[in-house]
Amino acid sequence: MRNLVSSVLAIVVLTAVLGFGYPALMTGFATVAFPHQAGGSLISVNGKVVGSKLAAQSFTWPRYFHERPSATSPAYNAAATTFANLGPTSSDLATNVKAAAAAILKLEGPYNPGLTIHQIPVDAVTTSASGIDPDISPAYAALQSARVAAVRHLPLATVQKLVKQNTDGRSWSFFGEPGVNVLELNIALDKLGGN
């Protein structure tokens, strides 16, 4: 009985301190020190919020760089993240990869003469862990550059330069792997003008 009362009192106090006090304290700190990150790293263009640096979004027009495939429903759902959970020998995985590769060959082929499936980097045909991976590999960005440059009537070198500028390297040049942030890259392209 004594234990029971103690337990109830303890959890009430611990909930107040750890469940409300601690997150509130951190929220206060975040609002003051890092308001941009605290709110979800939202990005605005001409005063309108168009997305988050940390979430992939749907790009289908040829003038934009495209994201990796997504297993969320609908694709790139930043409010219901998910893996694809297809096992390594799954026939669904084989079908999806095949379809994704065929679509890429059809889209990029005309701009990359002689393009074969062997040049498609693996991240272009696989879903990410979150379904909203904001990055593509530098290899996949390089593959798409020719198309984007041609559609926008821009010199390839200009597009390649923008890709480089929007590549997040490893943290402290050491931790993790480099990736190209697709939303930031596409915003940079739009700012450049061209059609």
Place this chain on the structure above:
Amino acid sequence: MSGQGIAQILVYAVVLVALGYPLGVYMARVYGDRFLVSGPFGWLRGTERGFYRLVRTDAKKEQGWKSYGKTVLIFSVVVMGVLYGIQRLQGHLFLNPDHMKAVPPHLALNTAASFITNTNWQYYGGEYTMSYLTQMAGLAVQNFVSAAVGMAVLAAVVRGIARRSMGTLGNFWVDLYRSLFYILLPLCLIVSAILIWQGVPQTFHAHATVTTLQGAHQQTIARGPVASQIAMKQLGTNGGGYYNSNSGVPFENPTGLSNFLEMLALLLIPAGQVFMFGKMVFARRHAWMVFAAMFAVFAIGLAVNLPAEQHGSQVLRSSGVNITQGHGQSGGNMADKEIRFGQAATANWTVATSDASNGSVNGGFDAMTPAGGAVPLVNLFLGEVIFGGVGSGLYGMFFYIIIAVFIAGLMVGRTPEWLGKKIEAREIKLAALGALFVPTMVLTMTAVAIVTKSGLASIYNHGVHGFTETLYAYDSQANNNGSAFAGYGLTSFSGSFGTVALLLGRFVPLLAALALGASLAAKKTVPASSGTFRTDGPTFVVLLVGVIALTAGLMILPALTLGPIVEGLMH
């Protein structure tokens, strides 16, 4: 598998020891009899005394193992009830800007059991199931509390090993308070501040809805008080994500640096506790040997998982796409993995989280290659003693250590000793119970789940991989890990069956450890003689790893052949 990737893993190991050792020394002081906060934090003494008055305990009054265990059980039942209640009532409560409805009963029960046992197995996706209130004041509080319970029990057991001819192990409320406020909370403040800087959201505003750049599309961006919860779920080996895809989601783990920090937080306390143990029982060399045994198994896991994932799955290799590392890509099996982590950082995380009973993931396990996915499966089955859960990992390792010295004793024909204590029938029985109960339960439950219709309904990938999903589900819940081959789904059967696994898997070994601690505390120490098996040399490391491999390892081998091994041979 580039040199750069391996360098990242080596730096991880070095930083882990460099920070874990001083933390261990500090923790040994915190649990000491004479510990008092001092210096600039001296004013906290009053707060501590206030807490003891509130729970009506005399901090100087110690408990025997039965009393200690009873308090743990009652406290756990109460917090489980509270967590269940919050989930069921969230629709009517405050801090619910996105109008989440009540969590269904069997899901709420499984989730409550999952979080109070430091497991964080999740049959749900957080960002579309739980209100901010449930996440913050329900689940995140349990992340603290369940971790602190494990740490408290370890402190009590270690005290038992250190003591001579005594009947008590310490005071639960004192150990709980000190774990929470002198270890976990300070570390959380540091880790969450860095995570916010790196991009993890921390806000009470509702989810953001935006019109995307290409127009015509609305995108809802889930956010909330994320950073404060993520820091704790990593530090307390909890692992339950704020988002469904856990630390694979950029909002939970935005950069290479946040990934490194979260991985470090994941093993920091369990690694530190090995050094804490060494200091508290005055056997530092022995502690280093235990650390070495753990590290050896950790390294073996990496040596299997990373090359297998880099080599890629059969489907990807035969598809013809480029999976070769280099020229602007990490390559390998990128299915259900993120660009910013690539293969090395995902493998490092996978092995750490399955060794540590954390269960958070930064990539999907279900999509891993057969050999790659077998690593977490086996790591779990070893009973989460390779670093293991905060507290529970090391007290689980004590069972294996006792079995190891027992076997060494048999070989030379003497009564085995450990740290000056004679190991007799009672200790062996408790160690055997602690080490064998959970693996036996996992195999039994898996067997039941694959021969019943209601069990089969949870499987997502059919055939051999479906068996592995099932085995992993009960392996993960019974060992209180919480990671998943995430295709395995919730039914009322899998929910309630899982709840049983969670609770028994937590409390049977916990009580066995407390009883073991008490049994050792009551003994006198005997001086080491020429016949004593030395536990502070490399022979002991080999013996310990061998005992783990022979007990738990051999138990899972038949199940492995039915799952990942067959799958690996299929193509």
